Amino acid sequence: MHSDFYTKDSAEYRFVREHLQDDVRKLALQRQSLKGMDYAFVLSQISGYQHIVRKVPAWYACPDLVFPASLSLEQSSSQYTAVYKHDLLQSLIREQPGQKAVAKLPLGADLTGGFGVDAFYLSGLFEQFFYVEKQPELCKIAAHNFKALNCPGIQVVTAGAEDYLKQSDKLDFIYLDPSRRDRHGSKIVALQDCSPDVSVIYAELLQKAELVLLKLSPMIDLSLALKSLPHTRQIHVVSLDNECKEVLFLLDAKHVAKEPELTAVNLRSNAAAQVYRFTRSSEAQASCAYSSRPGKFLYEPNASVLKAGAFVEPAQKFGLEKLHKNSHLYTSDNLEPAFPGKIFEIKATLAAKPRDFHKQLPDLLQANLAVRNFPVGVDVLRKKLALKEGGTEFIFASTLADESKVFIYGKRIINNSL
Known part of the structure:
Protein backbone atom coordinates (compact mmCIF):
# COMPACT_ATOMS: atom_id res chain seq x y z
CA MET A 1 0.00 0.00 0.00
CA PRO A 68 -7.37 -2.05 -4.33
CA ALA A 69 -7.35 -3.45 -7.86
CA SER A 70 -10.65 -3.29 -9.71
CA LEU A 71 -11.27 -7.05 -9.52
CA SER A 72 -11.60 -6.91 -5.73
CA LEU A 73 -14.10 -4.09 -6.10
CA GLU A 74 -16.06 -5.97 -8.77
CA GLN A 75 -16.89 -8.98 -6.58
CA SER A 76 -17.39 -6.81 -3.50
CA SER A 77 -20.90 -6.64 -2.07
CA SER A 78 -22.86 -3.44 -2.39
CA GLN A 79 -23.97 -1.52 0.68
CA TYR A 80 -27.55 -2.69 0.06
CA THR A 81 -26.70 -6.40 -0.03
CA ALA A 82 -24.25 -6.10 2.87
CA VAL A 83 -26.93 -4.45 5.03
CA TYR A 84 -29.30 -7.25 4.01
CA LYS A 85 -26.84 -9.84 5.32
CA HIS A 86 -26.43 -7.83 8.54
CA ASP A 87 -30.21 -7.71 9.04
CA LEU A 88 -30.57 -11.40 8.24
CA LEU A 89 -27.97 -12.39 10.82
CA GLN A 90 -29.41 -9.97 13.36
CA SER A 91 -32.83 -11.62 13.01
CA LEU A 92 -31.23 -15.04 13.55
CA ILE A 93 -29.49 -13.80 16.69
CA ARG A 94 -32.76 -12.46 18.09
CA GLU A 95 -34.45 -15.81 17.46
CA GLN A 96 -32.02 -17.59 19.77
CA PRO A 97 -33.46 -18.43 23.22
CA GLY A 98 -32.49 -15.94 25.92
CA GLN A 99 -31.03 -13.36 23.53
CA LYS A 100 -31.74 -9.71 24.19
CA ALA A 101 -32.82 -7.41 21.38
CA VAL A 102 -29.40 -5.73 21.30
CA ALA A 103 -27.33 -8.80 22.08
CA LYS A 104 -24.12 -9.52 20.19
CA LEU A 105 -22.50 -12.85 19.48
CA PRO A 106 -18.98 -13.30 20.88
CA LEU A 107 -16.94 -14.29 17.79
CA GLY A 108 -17.41 -13.98 14.04
CA ALA A 109 -15.16 -14.06 10.98
CA ASP A 110 -15.20 -13.23 7.28
CA LEU A 111 -12.79 -15.75 5.76
CA THR A 112 -12.65 -14.08 2.33
CA GLY A 113 -12.27 -10.45 3.37
CA GLY A 114 -11.64 -8.79 0.01
CA PHE A 115 -12.48 -5.09 0.01
CA GLY A 116 -14.11 -5.48 3.43
CA VAL A 117 -17.66 -4.22 2.85
CA ASP A 118 -19.35 -7.34 4.27
CA ALA A 119 -16.94 -7.51 7.21
CA PHE A 120 -17.62 -3.84 7.99
CA TYR A 121 -21.39 -4.33 8.21
CA LEU A 122 -21.38 -7.78 9.86
CA SER A 123 -18.83 -6.83 12.52
CA GLY A 124 -21.35 -4.70 14.43
CA LEU A 125 -23.14 -7.89 15.51
CA PHE A 126 -20.11 -9.34 17.34
CA GLU A 127 -17.99 -8.63 20.37
CA GLN A 128 -14.96 -9.60 18.30
CA PHE A 129 -14.77 -9.94 14.50
CA PHE A 130 -11.97 -11.19 12.25
CA TYR A 131 -11.36 -10.06 8.68
CA VAL A 132 -9.34 -12.88 7.08
CA GLU A 133 -7.69 -12.44 3.69
CA LYS A 134 -4.79 -14.24 2.02
CA GLN A 135 -3.54 -11.23 0.01
CA PRO A 136 -1.26 -9.06 2.18
CA GLU A 137 -1.95 -5.93 0.13
CA LEU A 138 -5.71 -6.25 0.64
CA CYS A 139 -5.14 -6.75 4.37
CA LYS A 140 -3.14 -3.52 4.58
CA ILE A 141 -5.83 -1.65 2.67
CA ALA A 142 -8.60 -3.10 4.84
CA ALA A 143 -6.82 -2.19 8.09
CA HIS A 144 -6.32 1.37 6.81
CA ASN A 145 -9.94 1.72 5.66
CA PHE A 146 -11.49 0.26 8.81
CA LYS A 147 -9.58 2.87 10.81
CA ALA A 148 -10.62 5.66 8.42
CA LEU A 149 -14.25 4.50 8.75
CA ASN A 150 -14.00 4.62 12.54
CA CYS A 151 -14.27 0.87 12.83
CA PRO A 152 -10.85 -0.09 14.24
CA GLY A 153 -12.15 -3.05 16.28
CA ILE A 154 -12.10 -5.47 13.34
CA GLN A 155 -9.02 -7.67 13.61
CA VAL A 156 -7.24 -8.13 10.29
CA VAL A 157 -5.60 -11.51 9.75
CA THR A 158 -3.42 -12.35 6.75
CA ALA A 159 -4.21 -15.99 5.99
CA GLY A 160 -6.09 -18.21 3.58
CA ALA A 161 -9.46 -19.55 4.70
CA GLU A 162 -8.16 -23.11 4.87
CA ASP A 163 -5.16 -22.18 7.04
CA TYR A 164 -7.20 -19.96 9.32
CA LEU A 165 -9.72 -22.71 9.99
CA LYS A 166 -6.95 -25.08 11.06
CA GLN A 167 -5.61 -22.72 13.73
CA SER A 168 -8.73 -20.80 14.84
CA ASP A 169 -10.75 -21.34 17.97
CA LYS A 170 -14.47 -22.10 17.90
CA LEU A 171 -16.49 -19.30 16.32
CA ASP A 172 -20.17 -18.36 16.48
CA PHE A 173 -20.42 -17.38 12.83
CA ILE A 174 -18.42 -17.66 9.61
CA TYR A 175 -18.99 -15.79 6.35
CA LEU A 176 -17.47 -16.86 3.03
CA ASP A 177 -17.57 -15.28 -0.41
CA PRO A 178 -15.39 -17.62 -2.50
CA SER A 179 -13.58 -16.08 -5.45
CA ARG A 180 -15.42 -16.74 -8.70
CA ARG A 181 -12.53 -16.15 -11.11
CA ASP A 182 -10.11 -18.77 -12.42
CA ARG A 183 -6.36 -18.17 -12.82
CA HIS A 184 -7.00 -16.70 -16.27
CA GLY A 185 -9.50 -14.16 -14.90
CA SER A 186 -12.56 -15.86 -16.42
CA LYS A 187 -15.79 -16.08 -14.41
CA ILE A 188 -16.68 -19.44 -12.87
CA VAL A 189 -19.90 -20.64 -11.26
CA ALA A 190 -19.59 -24.22 -9.95
CA LEU A 191 -19.03 -24.50 -6.22
CA GLN A 192 -16.00 -26.79 -6.53
CA ASP A 193 -14.29 -24.42 -8.98
CA CYS A 194 -14.34 -21.44 -6.60
CA SER A 195 -11.56 -20.52 -4.18
CA PRO A 196 -11.67 -21.67 -1.48
CA ASP A 197 -13.46 -24.87 -2.54
CA VAL A 198 -16.24 -25.06 0.05
CA SER A 199 -16.75 -28.77 -0.59
CA VAL A 200 -13.19 -29.43 0.68
CA ILE A 201 -13.53 -27.41 3.90
CA TYR A 202 -17.25 -28.07 4.45
CA ALA A 203 -16.92 -30.35 7.46
CA GLU A 204 -14.35 -28.09 9.10
CA LEU A 205 -16.56 -25.03 8.62
CA LEU A 206 -19.42 -26.64 10.53
CA GLN A 207 -17.07 -27.91 13.22
CA LYS A 208 -15.79 -24.38 13.86
CA ALA A 209 -19.13 -22.52 13.69
CA GLU A 210 -22.78 -23.47 14.06
CA LEU A 211 -23.82 -20.81 11.54
CA VAL A 212 -22.08 -20.35 8.19
CA LEU A 213 -23.24 -17.94 5.48
CA LEU A 214 -22.02 -18.54 1.92
CA LYS A 215 -22.30 -15.98 -0.86
CA LEU A 216 -22.43 -17.77 -4.20
CA SER A 217 -22.75 -16.78 -7.84
CA PRO A 218 -26.19 -15.58 -9.00
CA MET A 219 -25.75 -18.15 -11.79
CA ILE A 220 -25.38 -21.09 -9.38
CA ASP A 221 -27.61 -24.12 -9.91
CA LEU A 222 -29.58 -24.26 -6.65
CA SER A 223 -30.37 -27.97 -6.90
CA LEU A 224 -26.74 -28.96 -7.46
CA ALA A 225 -25.52 -26.65 -4.69
CA LEU A 226 -28.02 -28.16 -2.24
CA LYS A 227 -26.61 -31.63 -2.88
CA SER A 228 -23.18 -30.37 -1.82
CA LEU A 229 -24.51 -28.37 1.15
CA PRO A 230 -26.81 -30.72 3.10
CA HIS A 231 -26.93 -28.51 6.22
CA THR A 232 -28.61 -25.67 4.34
CA ARG A 233 -31.23 -24.03 6.54
CA GLN A 234 -32.14 -21.10 4.30
CA ILE A 235 -31.47 -19.92 0.77
CA HIS A 236 -31.73 -16.22 -0.06
CA VAL A 237 -31.78 -15.06 -3.67
CA VAL A 238 -30.96 -11.35 -3.53
CA SER A 239 -31.62 -8.87 -6.32
CA LEU A 240 -31.01 -5.12 -6.36
CA ASP A 241 -33.47 -3.17 -8.49
CA ASN A 242 -34.49 -6.43 -10.19
CA GLU A 243 -30.95 -7.54 -11.08
CA CYS A 244 -29.93 -10.77 -9.35
CA LYS A 245 -26.74 -10.05 -7.40
CA GLU A 246 -26.18 -12.81 -4.85
CA VAL A 247 -27.34 -16.24 -3.76
CA LEU A 248 -26.83 -16.82 -0.04
CA PHE A 249 -26.79 -20.26 1.57
CA LEU A 250 -27.21 -20.24 5.34
CA LEU A 251 -25.72 -23.41 6.81
CA ASP A 252 -26.65 -24.58 10.29
CA ALA A 253 -24.64 -27.38 11.90
CA LYS A 254 -27.80 -28.61 13.64
CA HIS A 255 -29.95 -28.54 10.50
CA VAL A 256 -29.94 -31.94 8.81
CA ALA A 257 -32.45 -33.58 6.45
CA LYS A 258 -34.89 -30.66 6.74
CA GLU A 259 -36.13 -28.74 3.75
CA PRO A 260 -34.62 -25.24 3.55
CA GLU A 261 -36.79 -22.16 3.23
CA LEU A 262 -36.21 -20.06 0.11
CA THR A 263 -36.43 -16.28 0.30
CA ALA A 264 -36.57 -14.31 -2.93
CA VAL A 265 -35.84 -10.66 -2.16
CA ASN A 266 -35.71 -7.69 -4.49
CA LEU A 267 -34.01 -4.75 -2.75
CA ARG A 268 -35.17 -1.49 -4.31
CA SER A 269 -33.26 1.77 -4.11
CA ASN A 270 -36.46 3.86 -4.32
CA ALA A 271 -39.04 1.66 -2.60
CA ALA A 272 -39.48 -1.02 0.05
CA ALA A 273 -37.98 -4.43 -0.64
CA GLN A 274 -40.14 -7.15 -2.17
CA VAL A 275 -39.83 -10.39 -0.21
CA TYR A 276 -41.32 -13.77 -1.13
CA ARG A 277 -40.79 -16.94 0.92
CA PHE A 278 -41.61 -20.51 -0.03
CA THR A 279 -40.21 -24.03 -0.09
CA ARG A 280 -39.50 -26.36 -2.96
CA SER A 281 -42.23 -28.74 -1.76
CA SER A 282 -44.83 -25.95 -1.56
CA GLU A 283 -43.97 -25.02 -5.16
CA ALA A 284 -44.21 -28.66 -6.26
CA GLN A 285 -47.63 -29.05 -4.60
CA ALA A 286 -49.05 -25.73 -5.84
CA SER A 287 -51.63 -25.49 -8.60
CA CYS A 288 -53.16 -22.66 -10.56
CA ALA A 289 -55.54 -21.84 -13.38
CA TYR A 290 -54.25 -20.95 -16.84
CA SER A 291 -55.61 -18.13 -18.93
CA SER A 292 -56.52 -17.80 -22.58
CA ARG A 293 -57.83 -14.29 -21.97
CA PRO A 294 -55.67 -11.81 -20.03
CA GLY A 295 -57.59 -9.76 -17.49
CA LYS A 296 -57.11 -6.15 -16.43
CA PHE A 297 -53.65 -6.58 -14.93
CA LEU A 298 -50.44 -8.34 -15.93
CA TYR A 299 -47.83 -9.49 -13.42
CA GLU A 300 -44.15 -10.12 -14.11
CA PRO A 301 -42.20 -11.78 -11.23
CA ASN A 302 -38.97 -10.15 -10.18
CA ALA A 303 -35.63 -11.75 -11.00
CA SER A 304 -35.21 -13.31 -7.54
CA VAL A 305 -38.56 -15.10 -7.65
CA LEU A 306 -37.71 -16.64 -11.02
CA LYS A 307 -34.17 -17.59 -9.97
CA ALA A 308 -35.49 -19.19 -6.77
CA GLY A 309 -37.88 -21.30 -8.85
CA ALA A 310 -41.31 -20.04 -7.72
CA PHE A 311 -43.40 -20.40 -10.87
CA VAL A 312 -46.80 -21.74 -9.77
CA GLU A 313 -47.08 -20.95 -6.06
CA PRO A 314 -47.23 -17.13 -6.55
CA ALA A 315 -50.28 -17.59 -8.77
CA GLN A 316 -51.97 -19.74 -6.14
CA LYS A 317 -51.04 -17.41 -3.28
CA PHE A 318 -52.27 -14.22 -4.95
CA GLY A 319 -55.24 -15.72 -6.79
CA LEU A 320 -53.81 -15.12 -10.26
CA GLU A 321 -54.03 -17.05 -13.50
CA LYS A 322 -50.87 -18.01 -15.35
CA LEU A 323 -50.77 -17.18 -19.04
CA HIS A 324 -49.09 -20.48 -19.94
CA LYS A 325 -47.07 -23.15 -18.19
CA ASN A 326 -43.86 -21.78 -19.71
CA SER A 327 -44.66 -18.07 -19.90
CA HIS A 328 -44.15 -17.11 -16.21
CA LEU A 329 -46.52 -14.17 -16.55
CA TYR A 330 -49.76 -13.87 -14.60
CA THR A 331 -53.04 -12.00 -14.92
CA SER A 332 -56.11 -11.00 -12.90
CA ASP A 333 -59.08 -8.66 -12.98
CA ASN A 334 -58.45 -7.50 -9.41
CA LEU A 335 -55.24 -5.69 -8.52
CA GLU A 336 -52.89 -7.58 -6.18
CA PRO A 337 -50.38 -4.84 -5.17
CA ALA A 338 -48.33 -7.13 -2.88
CA PHE A 339 -47.20 -9.28 -5.82
CA PRO A 340 -43.36 -9.59 -5.80
CA GLY A 341 -42.60 -8.10 -9.18
CA LYS A 342 -43.78 -5.56 -11.71
CA ILE A 343 -47.47 -4.95 -12.33
CA PHE A 344 -48.96 -3.53 -15.51
CA GLU A 345 -52.41 -2.23 -16.31
CA ILE A 346 -53.43 -3.92 -19.56
CA LYS A 347 -54.67 -1.53 -22.22
CA ALA A 348 -55.13 -4.03 -25.06
CA THR A 349 -54.44 -7.64 -26.04
CA LEU A 350 -53.76 -8.21 -29.74
CA ALA A 351 -53.19 -11.26 -31.88
CA ALA A 352 -49.46 -11.48 -32.58
CA LYS A 353 -49.64 -10.27 -36.18
CA PRO A 354 -46.93 -7.64 -36.81
CA ARG A 355 -48.59 -6.36 -40.01
CA ASP A 356 -51.75 -5.46 -38.02
CA PHE A 357 -49.95 -4.02 -35.00
CA HIS A 358 -49.95 -0.34 -36.02
CA LYS A 359 -53.46 -0.59 -37.45
CA GLN A 360 -54.72 -1.34 -33.94
CA LEU A 361 -52.24 0.89 -32.09
CA PRO A 362 -51.54 3.67 -34.61
CA ASP A 363 -50.13 6.14 -32.06
CA LEU A 364 -47.69 3.73 -30.43
CA LEU A 365 -44.25 4.47 -31.88
CA GLN A 366 -42.10 3.78 -28.81
CA ALA A 367 -42.37 1.09 -26.13
CA ASN A 368 -40.40 -1.27 -23.94
CA LEU A 369 -40.60 -4.68 -25.61
CA ALA A 370 -40.34 -7.96 -23.71
CA VAL A 371 -40.55 -11.52 -25.02
CA ARG A 372 -41.77 -14.38 -22.79
CA ASN A 373 -42.29 -17.87 -24.25
CA PHE A 374 -42.47 -16.49 -27.78
CA PRO A 375 -40.86 -17.87 -30.97
CA VAL A 376 -39.20 -14.58 -32.03
CA GLY A 377 -36.48 -12.70 -30.17
CA VAL A 378 -36.67 -9.07 -29.03
CA ASP A 379 -34.34 -7.59 -31.67
CA VAL A 380 -36.08 -9.27 -34.61
CA LEU A 381 -39.54 -8.47 -33.26
CA ARG A 382 -38.66 -4.82 -32.65
CA LYS A 383 -37.70 -4.43 -36.31
CA LYS A 384 -40.90 -6.11 -37.44
CA LEU A 385 -43.00 -3.83 -35.25
CA ALA A 386 -40.95 -0.72 -36.10
CA LEU A 387 -40.90 0.29 -32.43
CA LYS A 388 -38.36 2.59 -30.82
CA GLU A 389 -36.98 1.44 -27.46
CA GLY A 390 -37.99 3.14 -24.19
CA GLY A 391 -40.81 5.28 -22.98
CA THR A 392 -43.46 4.50 -20.36
CA GLU A 393 -45.44 1.90 -22.30
CA PHE A 394 -44.81 -1.84 -22.55
CA ILE A 395 -45.47 -4.59 -25.06
CA PHE A 396 -45.23 -8.23 -23.92
CA ALA A 397 -45.05 -10.85 -26.67
CA SER A 398 -46.13 -14.14 -25.16
CA THR A 399 -48.13 -17.35 -25.45
CA LEU A 400 -51.48 -18.03 -23.78
CA ALA A 401 -52.84 -21.27 -22.37
CA ASP A 402 -54.55 -22.16 -25.66
CA GLU A 403 -51.17 -21.76 -27.42
CA SER A 404 -52.25 -18.56 -29.15
CA LYS A 405 -49.55 -15.92 -29.58
CA VAL A 406 -50.39 -12.40 -28.41
CA PHE A 407 -49.08 -8.88 -27.93
CA ILE A 408 -50.13 -7.46 -24.56
CA TYR A 409 -50.01 -3.67 -24.40
CA GLY A 410 -49.87 -2.06 -20.96
CA LYS A 411 -48.52 0.61 -18.65
CA ARG A 412 -46.48 0.02 -15.52
CA ILE A 413 -48.11 0.63 -12.17
CA ILE A 414 -45.29 2.47 -10.41
CA ASN A 415 -44.24 0.87 -7.11
CA ASN A 416 -47.26 -1.40 -7.51
CA SER A 417 -49.80 1.36 -6.95
CA LEU A 418 -51.92 3.11 -9.54
Missing part, protein backbone atom coordinates in the same frame (compact mmCIF):
# COMPACT_ATOMS: atom_id res chain seq x y z
CA HIS A 2 1.06 3.60 -0.49
CA SER A 3 0.49 4.84 3.06
CA ASP A 4 4.07 6.14 3.16
CA PHE A 5 3.22 8.98 0.80
CA TYR A 6 -0.59 9.07 0.47
CA THR A 7 -1.42 11.54 3.24
CA LYS A 8 -3.67 14.60 3.41
CA ASP A 9 -0.65 16.79 2.74
CA SER A 10 0.48 14.89 -0.35
CA ALA A 11 0.00 16.03 -3.95
CA GLU A 12 -1.59 12.65 -4.74
CA TYR A 13 -4.28 13.07 -2.07
CA ARG A 14 -5.13 16.60 -3.18
CA PHE A 15 -5.29 15.55 -6.84
CA VAL A 16 -7.68 12.69 -6.04
CA ARG A 17 -9.99 14.93 -4.02
CA GLU A 18 -10.00 17.62 -6.75
CA HIS A 19 -10.72 15.22 -9.62
CA LEU A 20 -13.28 12.76 -8.15
CA GLN A 21 -15.84 13.64 -10.80
CA ASP A 22 -13.46 13.63 -13.78
CA ASP A 23 -13.34 11.05 -16.55
CA VAL A 24 -10.48 8.70 -15.62
CA ARG A 25 -9.87 7.84 -19.28
CA LYS A 26 -9.30 11.50 -20.09
CA LEU A 27 -7.07 11.95 -17.06
CA ALA A 28 -5.00 9.00 -18.24
CA LEU A 29 -4.18 10.96 -21.38
CA GLN A 30 -2.95 13.91 -19.33
CA ARG A 31 0.05 12.33 -17.68
CA GLN A 32 1.86 15.64 -17.67
CA SER A 33 -0.53 16.96 -15.03
CA LEU A 34 0.44 13.97 -12.86
CA LYS A 35 4.15 14.55 -13.14
CA GLY A 36 6.00 13.61 -9.97
CA MET A 37 3.07 11.51 -8.70
CA ASP A 38 2.39 7.78 -8.77
CA TYR A 39 0.35 7.90 -11.97
CA ALA A 40 -1.31 4.44 -11.78
CA PHE A 41 -2.08 4.73 -8.07
CA VAL A 42 -3.77 8.13 -8.36
CA LEU A 43 -5.99 7.02 -11.25
CA SER A 44 -6.96 3.83 -9.41
CA GLN A 45 -8.07 5.90 -6.39
CA ILE A 46 -10.27 8.18 -8.49
CA SER A 47 -11.70 5.13 -10.27
CA GLY A 48 -12.32 3.45 -6.91
CA TYR A 49 -14.33 6.36 -5.54
CA GLN A 50 -16.38 6.50 -8.74
CA HIS A 51 -17.02 2.76 -8.42
CA ILE A 52 -18.48 3.03 -4.90
CA VAL A 53 -20.47 6.26 -5.26
CA ARG A 54 -23.61 4.19 -5.84
CA LYS A 55 -22.40 0.78 -4.74
CA VAL A 56 -21.31 1.81 -1.22
CA PRO A 57 -22.52 5.41 -0.76
CA ALA A 58 -21.81 5.46 2.99
CA TRP A 59 -18.12 4.85 2.24
CA TYR A 60 -18.00 7.42 -0.54
CA ALA A 61 -18.39 10.15 2.07
CA CYS A 62 -15.08 9.13 3.72
CA PRO A 63 -12.20 11.07 2.09
CA ASP A 64 -9.39 8.87 3.40
CA LEU A 65 -10.10 5.48 1.79
CA VAL A 66 -7.56 3.54 -0.26
CA PHE A 67 -8.70 1.29 -3.07
